Amino acid sequence: MRLGRLIEATNAFLFLLPFLLFLAVFVGYGVVRTVYFSLTDYNLFDPPKWVGFQNYVRLFREPDFIRALQHSLAFTLVVTVVQTLFSLLLATVLNQRIRGITFFRTVYYLPSVLSSAAITLIFLWLYQKTGFLNFAVSWVLTYLPLLLTFVGLFVVVQAVQVVFERSRGLPAKPFDLALATASLLLAAAGTFALDLFGVVNPREGVQFKFIWLNTRQEWAGLPIPLWAIVLQNIYTTIPTLMLIYLAGLQDIPKSLYEAASLDGADDWQQFTRITVPMLRPVTFLVITLGLIGTLQVFDQVALISGPGGAPLESTVTLAYYVYNNVFPSGATPKVGLASAAAITLSVLTLVVVLLQRRFGVSERGY
Amino acid sequence: MPAAASTRLAPGERYLARRRWARVGWIYGSLLLVGLLFIGPFFISLTASLKDNPLEWPFRFQFPQVSPRNWSAAWRLGIQGANDPWLGGWTYGSQIGFEVAYFVPRGTEPTPPQITIPRRKPGAGQGAVIDRPYAADYSEASMPQEIERKPFVYKGESGQLVRYRFQVAYARELPNPEPPEAALKHVSKPRIDRLPADLESPRGQIFISATLDPNRLERRGRVASWDNLTPGYLGYTFRNYVRVFTESRSLETGRSLFLSWTLNTFYFAFVRVLLTLLFASMAGYALARLYLPGKQWVFLLILFGMMVPAQVTFISNYLVLKDGIFGFTNLFGVSTLLGSISGLILVGAIGIDKVFIMKQFFESIPRELEEAALIDGASTSTTFFRIILPLATPALGALTILTFQGAWNEFFWALVILSTGPQNAYSLPLGLYSFRNAYGQVGDWGLILAGSFLSMVPIIILFAVFQRYFVESVSFSGLKG
Numbered sequence: 001m002r003l004g005r006l007i008e009a010t011n012a013f014l015f016l017l018p019f020l021l022f023l024a025v026f027v028g029y030g031v032v033r034t035v036y037f038s039l040t041d042y043n044l045f046d047p048p049k050w051v052g053f054q055n056y057v058r059l060f061r062e063p064d065f066i067r068a069l070q071h072s073l074a075f076t077l078v079v080t081v082v083q084t085l086f087s088l089l090l091a092t093v094l095n096q097r098i099r100g101i102t103f104f105r106t107v108y109y110l111p112s113v114l115s116s117a118a119i120t121l122i123f124l125w126l127y128q129k130t131g132f133l134n135f136a137v138s139w140v141l142t143y144l145p146l147l148l149t150f151v152g153l154f155v156v157v158q159a160v161q162v163v164f165e166r167s168r169g170l171p172a173k174p175f176d177l178a179l180a181t182a183s184l185l186l187a188a189a190g191t192f193a194l195d196l197f198g199v200v201n202p203r204e205g206v207q208f209k210f211i212w213l214n215t216r217q218e219w220a221g222l223p224i225p226l227w228a229i230v231l232q233n234i235y236t237t238i239p240t241l242m243l244i245y246l247a248g249l250q251d252i253p254k255s256l257y258e259a260a261s262l263d264g265a266d267d268w269q270q271f272t273r274i275t276v277p278m279l280r281p282v283t284f285l286v287i288t289l290g291l292i293g294t295l296q297v298f299d300q301v302a303l304i305s306g307p308g309g310a311p312l313e314s315t316v317t318l319a320y321y322v323y324n325n326v327f328p329s330g331a332t333p334k335v336g337l338a339s340a341a342a343i344t345l346s347v348l349t350l351v352v353v354l355l356q357r358r359f360g361v362s363e364r365g366y
Numbered sequence: 367m368p369a370a371a372s373t374r375l376a377p378g379e380r381y382l383a384r385r386r387w388a389r390v391g392w393i394y395g396s397l398l399l400v401g402l403l404f405i406g407p408f409f410i411s412l413t414a415s416l417k418d419n420p421l422e423w424p425f426r427f428q429f430p431q432v433s434p435r436n437w438s439a440a441w442r443l444g445i446q447g448a449n450d451p452w453l454g455g456w457t458y459g460s461q462i463g464f465e466v467a468y469f470v471p472r473g474t475e476p477t478p479p480q481i482t483i484p485r486r487k488p489g490a491g492q493g494a495v496i497d498r499p500y501a502a503d504y505s506e507a508s509m510p511q512e513i514e515r516k517p518f519v520y521k522g523e524s525g526q527l528v529r530y531r532f533q534v535a536y537a538r539e540l541p542n543p544e545p546p547e548a549a550l551k552h553v554s555k556p557r558i559d560r561l562p563a564d565l566e567s568p569r570g571q572i573f574i575s576a577t578l579d580p581n582r583l584e585r586r587g588r589v590a591s592w593d594n595l596t597p598g599y600l601g602y603t604f605r606n607y608v609r610v611f612t613e614s615r616s617l618e619t620g621r622s623l624f625l626s627w628t629l630n631t632f633y634f635a636f637v638r639v640l641l642t643l644l645f646a647s648m649a650g651y652a653l654a655r656l657y658l659p660g661k662q663w664v665f666l667l668i669l670f671g672m673m674v675p676a677q678v679t680f681i682s683n684y685l686v687l688k689d690g691i692f693g694f695t696n697l698f699g700v701s702t703l704l705g706s707i708s709g710l711i712l713v714g715a716i717g718i719d720k721v722f723i724m725k726q727f728f729e730s731i732p733r734e735l736e737e738a739a740l741i742d743g744a745s746t747s748t749t750f751f752r753i754i755l756p757l758a759t760p761a762l763g764a765l766t767i768l769t770f771q772g773a774w775n776e777f778f779w780a781l782v783i784l785s786t787g788p789q790n791a792y793s794l795p796l797g798l799y800s801f802r803n804a805y806g807q808v809g810d811w812g813l814i815l816a817g818s819f820l821s822m823v824p825i826i827i828l829f830a831v832f833q834r835y836f837v838e839s840v841s842f843s844g845l846k847g
Contacts, residue, residue, distance in 0.1 A: 005657055011746040012656035016664065019649035022716045025686065027671045030679030037681060044685075090400065096393055104397045106833045108404050113829050113836060115775035117795035118818040121802055122411045125811050130423040132410050138424075170381070178388035207423075239404065243837060296675045299777045303799060308806030322677040323782075326684075335681060342678045349675060 038339035043332050055340035065341060067313065068321035072295055072345075074222050075230060075317060076352070080290040083234045083241060087286065090238065091245035092275060105243070112240040120303040123232045127212040128308075138208040146191055149200045153187035154180075213310040225310030229300045237293070241286045248282035249275070283361045288353055295349050298323065318345045415606055415815035418581045418593075430579035431603050439578045440602035447561060447596025453608065454598030456501050458555035461535040462596060466510070466576040468567055469518055471525040477568040478510040478530055486562045486593075488613055496615055501536075501561040508533045520572060527574060534561065534595065559612065560594040578602070606816035613813070614801070616790045624817065626790040627797035630707050632824070634793055635773035637711050642769045643762055645716045650724025651750055655736065671718040680782050683713050687783060705787015713779055717772070720765055727761040728754070764839035767832060774825050794821045 038055055040048035059065050094105060111119065126133045140147070161179040165172035172179060194200045211217075212228045219227060252275065260270050276283075298319040305312045305320075316324070318341065325338035414420035416431040430436050441451045446462040448455030470476045483502045510530035518527035536558075565580075566589045567573055573583065573590045578597075580590040594601060601608050614623040652658065653665060687703040690696055691712070695703060703709030735757070739749045755762070780796040792800065801817045829836055 008657045008746065009659065012652040012658035012661075015648040015652035015656065015746075015750075016658070018645045019716050019721060020664070022645075023667060023671055023718070025691065026683055026713055026715075027674060027679055027718070028667075029686070030682035031674055033682035033685075034678050093393075093396060093400070098390060098393060101397075102834075104401060105837060107401050109833075109837055110826070110829065111404055111408070113771055113825055114822050115777070115795050115798075115825070117775070117777050117798045118821050121798055121814050121818045122407065124802070124806070125411055125414065125420060125815055126407060128421055128811070130421045132407075132414065132425055135423065135425040176385070177392045178385045181388045181391060235404075292673075296677065298677070302777070302781065303802060306803060306806060308802075308809060319675070319677045323680075323778075326681055327782075339681060342675070342681070346673070346675050346678050350673065 034339045042335040055336045068316045068318050072318040076294040079294045087238045087241035091242045095249040108239045116299040141206045143202050145200050150191040153190045157186045158183040223314035225314040252278045420811040440597045441599045443596045444598025452598045452600045454596040454601040456558040456561045465531045467529045467574045469520040469572040474570045476528040480566040481507045482564045499556045501558045504538045506537045561596050563592045565590045606812035610817045627794045631794040635770050638773040639769045641715045646720040647724045649721045653725045654728035709783045767839045
């Protein structure tokens with residue numbers, strides 16, 4: 001028996017050996033060395049000089065680092081909150097037992113399998129001054145009178161219909177979909193007619209040429225190019241998170257909804273009282289994945305910044321700050337400082353994840 | 367609808383049916399709308415990638431590259447120029463016929479346009495560096511002959527439409543004597559990639575149409591300019607895509623860089639997948655099932671390793687690879703792993719999260735099977751490779767997809783390890799980055815967009831074939847973790 005155990009342990013060790021070697025060389029040694037570098041003055045060429053905690057002190061006096069830290073934290077907060085909410089919303093909409101739903105799920109997931117480099121380059125084009133984003137906004141602004149007329153007509157027609165139905169004793173809700181279909185068609189026809197007779201006209205000469213990237217201007221305390229990256233990141237992460245939510249939604253027993261609906265709970269109540277609490281473990285996962293992913297955002301920053309894109313100081317994040325100090329273009333590497341920043345980044349990640357676990361959505365259910 | 371409305375019976379059968387249909391309609395409608403939102407930008411930029419100027423304002427959905435008339439013209443001209451309807455070209459002995467029409471206002475005497483075959487470098491960046499023979503040195507254009515004159519009204523102004531026809535022939539065998547060094551380098555009748563042409567109309571005449579729509583109208587429309595009169599179908603419609611291959615060439619070997627990047631990335635992803643499949647499942651199995659003192663410490667190490675950002679380990683890993691893993695690779699005659707795909711493979715050879723996934727998976731399958739095998743006297747490795755691994759096919763499938771996708775899209779490590787090396791050793795994402803830096807400044811967005819889309823093709827094909835597994839692999843990596 002003891003011999004058997006010994007053989008099994010040897011086998012297990014041999015099975016693990018390649019992985020352990022890998023861990024030791026590329027992770028363990030890497031972490032230990034970076035911690036060491038963070039306590040030294042080092043430029044990749046001369047031997048490291050011990051300086052103690054000076055790098056950490058210096059770091060918090062570097063305006064570039066403070067900026068990167070602010071960008072990373074704000075980026076993480078905005079992206080995580082928005083993408084979590086939207087992916088939950090989308091998953092709830094998509095969680096339908098109708099034909100062809102698999103097709104839609106596949107289509108929605110497509111952007112998430114593509115490389116961040118390729119997607120960022122496409123967005124780089126979209127964000128150009130005469131790129132498609134500005135053109136689309138110009139289009140909306142041009143047809144704004146018609147769009148507003150359409151929405152107004154829709155609301156009016158819908159209200160009239162609901163009132164009429166109720167007067168006949170039928171239980172019509174404000175958002176009754178059958179009535180909304182009729183309202184939609186009537187509003188479209190009405191808008192078309194108003195346009196035809198020249199009552200409402202599209203605006204002329206609207207040219208929205210907003211500078212998204214090559215600018216140092218700020219909006220709501222964050223540089224506009226960073227907002228551009230926020231937008232892109234939300235857009236590309238939502239589908240993945242939505243799929244995770246969908247898997248979670250399938251696990252909620254249908255009987256809960258049936259019971260609630262018998263008790264007279266409406267859709268919104270069912271959503272807030274059943275769906276959201278039952279999904280709490282999934283939400284925990286989605287938020288944690290989101291936090292880690294966004295705190296360490298690098299690819300988008302590297303690709304958006306540069307000639308024809310955004311100025312680096314408007315987009316720099318912690319991860320990019322670290323890289324840029326180890327491989328600065330045309331300057332001496334500041335490896336000590338970069339290592340200190342890298343350690344700060346990983347501690348920050350850990351703290352944020354733990355804080356969210358303690359005070360945010362925890363993995364424990366309802 | 368009126369029939370249902372006339373019934374006084376509250377919520378009748380038809381009333382409910384109507385609401386059900388409306389509900390389904392709204393669901394499909396909103397699904398389509400959301401789909402448009404997610405796929406729309408890709409469709410739009412795909413359209414733009416075909417244009418000569420993807421940043422044109424206002425954005426058009428109708429442009430020369432999507433007109434069937436130009437497709438057939440490009441096809442015909444490709445055959446005339448080099449007997450290649452797809453990619454076109456310009457070979458010795460060929461001659462093309464070309465027609466062009468001008469509007470001449472009343473009272474102006476029609477004058478034939480001036481043809482020039484310019485010595486124009488293809489694009490900016492790497493494409494402009496490599497010296498290729500110029501069509502201008504070998505070609506002769508005939509004088510345009512007037513072939514038709516008919517009354518025409520242009521923007522309310524009356525006059526006549528005059529059509530001209532001219533030929534361009536690849537007739538000269540030797541290049542012009544000047545510059546002398548160029549004459550030595552060129553063979554006497556090279557195959558030429560492109561036959562550019564500029565057509566200048568006399569003052570007062572307005573360019574209306576041509577056999578093939580020009581790429582640009584310059585000097586307020588007086589000069590119609592073609593990048594290639596013999597483009598072939600692909601060379602015209604997918605001009606930017608062809609340029610991705612032809613204009614980024616290695617300066618030493620002349621091989622297409624984009625092709626090298628693609629092959630590199632395939633090789634990288636393939637080896638990554640193999641290594642991960644083998645070693646991650648072995649490690650996962652040992653952790654899930656086998657007896658090993660101190661196993662919990664390994665597990666702790668894994669959890670720790672999963673949390674460490676790449677930004678923490680890349681400095682040391684860069685140095686480790688620079689020295690060839692403590693000089694180990696000197697045994698194989700390789701002094702550094704920087705700038706080589708092998709370095710990129712090694713640095714993330716076994717995904718830590720993949721080991722975790724496999725451990726979770728092996729814990730979920732019943733023990734009885736292995737115990738039966740053990741009683742039959744099978745060794746651990748026999749049990750693992752013969753019994754456990756075949757059972758793990760779904761997990762291995764998910765692992766393959768996750769790893770391939772991760773490798774194909776890997777950017778950060780490629781930037782750290784490969785960017786100091788030669789350009790032909792880049793992976794695709796890094797190649798795209800170099801494209802972006804080379805062409806972003808001059809605003810050659812057609813090339814950048816085309817490169818991006820080309821780099822997506824393999825992963826999209828993979829996605830189309832294995833889409834079910836892709837979608838499942840998300841929940842695999844996400845929920846079970």
